[in-house]
Each structure stands twice: as structure tokens, then as C-alpha cells.
Amino acid sequence: MSVMVFALLACWLILHIRKQLTTGTAFSQSLPMLGLLLTAPLWAELQLTLDLSIDPANTLQSSLLGFALTGLFSLTLLMVRSKQRIRLLCYALVGSGLFQALYGSMMTLTGIEYLFFVPKESYFGTATGTFVNRNHLAGYLVLTLSVGIGLMISTLDGESASNWRDFFRRILTTLLGNKARLRIILVIMVAGLVMTHSRMGNTAFFASLAIAGVLALLLSKRSTKATIILIGSLIIIDIFVVGTFFGVEKVVQRLENSSEASETRDEVNTYTLGAIQDNLLTGSGAGTYYTNFPAYRQYDAGRGFYDHAHNDYFEFASDYGVVVTSCLMLAVLWAFISAIRAQIKRKTALMRGIAFSATMAIIALAMHSTVDFNLQIPANAATFVVILALGQISLYQKSRRR
Secondary structure: OHHHHHHHHHHHHHHHHOOOOOOOHHHHHOHHHHHHHHHHHHHHHHHHHOOOOOOHHHHHHHHHHHHHHHHHHHHHHHHOOOHHHHHHHHHHHHHHHHHHHHHHHHHHHHOOOEOOOOEOOOOOOOOOOOOOOHHHHHHHHHHHHHHHHHHHHHOOOOOOOOOHHHHHHHHHHHHHOOHHHHHHHHHHHHHHHHHOOOHHHHHHHHHHHHHHHHHHHHHOOOOOHHHHHHHHHHHHHHHHHHHHHHOHHHHHHHHHHOOOOOOOHHHHHHHHHHHHHHOOOOOOOOOOHHHHHHHOOOHHHOOOOOOOOOOHHHHHHHHHOHHHHHHHHHHHHHHHHHHHHHHHHOOOHHHHHHHHHHHHHHHHHHHHOOOOOHHHOHHHHHHHHHHHHHHHHHHHOOOOOO
16 A cells, blocks of 8 residues: 555656646645644654654554555645546545445345455454454445535535425436435445444444534535435435344444443553553554553453554554644644535535535544544545545635636
């Protein structure tokens, strides 16, 4: 992954030197955010240089991944500079989510439970796609669903219906026309999400959809009845129709059975706080959680090994220290504010749509990260930085005729 990203960056630099490509407004306006994202891999290099890391090999690998993710963020800003490319990127993400949903669902429904050409070792009876952990498939589907819903919103007609006949005609056109294909894809992806039986994955999806929907209606002066109906149908149809056939009651049952007695994540978080306090500013080294945590855990954390904390905020703070972690959180907040501003200022439906996508994705992952480690999974982290870049593009990309 890193080699591919660095090779693409090298190609862009060559073309830029030859005056064939320019940086563009979105990239230049996002330089402060890029600097905040670079603090993590640069600090990992300093941890190696100053001998602050307790596991140099993993710190070096995390540094490499950090530079690759920052490069991917930059490439998205530099290359996605037209409506056609924005749509192509969004449909590529939605297509990837559709594949994961179909693959995970079929493996579960047929009983032939494989990952990517490898038999499953855990999470039988639940969809995991090509991921090892069902929660990471859920996180990935929520990110790609956010993009798909934003695309759907961008296709809505901004004009109000003149009468009820016109109103119902437009609804039928939406249900039976080209938009129906995208709506069916979203239904399939939601079915895959429900079949993961991920508690926070499903909770984060519906909560972020509702919150982002309310924000869109409050912020955008161009919100219409169609937007309200779309968001309402996503919540109602997906919960009561899709959920009935694909096991939403199992998700509810898992939520009801959750308790401090049945979970060890709260104990893990408590002991991780001890690790954070001992290396508050410097961290123990990027990617060293697996090595560092055994020195702090107690018997009540269970018998299993923890290669990651089930809390992205705590793991970043333990590995990098609170200063770098704050810089990363500030970068995400920056993109969130950009997406909010885009929904207020932009007149283009596509820009408002991808701004909605970024808003929803950031809210969802902010919630999911409190109980899981999606940002430690390269596929999910890469998808997230691309969506952060889309949030910047939604505000700063200028409309061009060609």
C-alpha cells in the first residue's frame, strides 16, 4: 500500500515539475490540516531517533503507514478536481462497500465461511466480508454508506413540487428511475451491516444518519421535502424491512445483554489509562500497544491478548502521547467544520452531497472509535482519510466548465 501511494505521489511530482499539473485550491487551503496529520508519522520517526519506542520495528511500520495515509489524503485533494472525478471516486467507494456487503452476506447465508481465500477462525454466523473482525466490516460499511447516501442526496431535485400530483410523480420517478439502482445498493449494504450484528456499528450508522440529517435540514437553505423523505425512508425501511429479514433483533439482543459483567473493555480502558499516564507526552511508541499493555493489565481483563485497545482515542494516546493525539483529533475536527460550512455555503448539489457524506462519516467513526479500533485497520483508515479529503473538497473545490 505504501509503495503504491508513494509511487503515485512521485508521478504527480514529476508531472507538477513539468508544469502539467497544479496544486489547486482544495490542497492549498488544506495545508494546515495536512500538517496536523503529518505530526503522527513525524513523531514516530522522532520516537525511533530519540530511542523512546519500546518496539522500534512496529514504530517504523506505523510511521510508514502514517506517511502513506497522509499521502493518500494529499493525492485525493490533488487529483479529485472535477465533478466527474468526484462522482467516480464516490461510486468506487460505494462499489467496494457493495462487494463487501454481498461477499459477507453470501458467506454467512451459504455457510461457506471464508475471509479472502482463507477459512474463518471466528465470528461464525455473522458477516465479516474480507475482514477478520465483524466490527471492522461494520465500520467500513458505515463509511461507504455515508458516501452512498451523500450521492443519493446530490441527485435530489432542489425544486419544490408545485402540487401533490407533482410531488407523488417525483417520488415515483425516484423509486423507478436511475436513482432506484443506488437506493437498492444502499439497501443491500445496510443488510450486510445488520448481518455483522455489530452493536456499535449499527448504532453509529443510524445515530450518525439521524444527526447528520437534522444538521443538513437546519444548515442548508435548499433542503426539500425529498431530503426529509429520503432520510426518513432510510431509517424506517432499513430498520423495519431490512432488519426483519436479516437479523436486527440479534443486534438488539446483543445490546440488551451488554453489561459490565459480560464485557472486559471497560477494564482494558482503565488499565490503558495507566499506560497513558506513564508516557503522557511522548507515548510508548507508535504501534507498541500490544507490547506495552501486558505490563499494566490485571487478571480481570480476561485471558485473551489485546493487540489493540478497544478505543482508538486511548490507543493513539498510549502510542503517540496526548499532544500528537490532539493534533490528529484537531485535523478531523477541521474537516468536520469544512463539511458543515460547505452545507451552508455551497449551491452545487454534488458538493452539498459529499459534505453530508463527510459529516455523517466523521460522526459515525467518532462514536465507533469509543469502543473499537477501526483506525488501526489500514483499509478503514485509508477510506476515512479519503472521506476527510472529500470534506475539504466539498468546501473549496471550484466549479469548472471543463
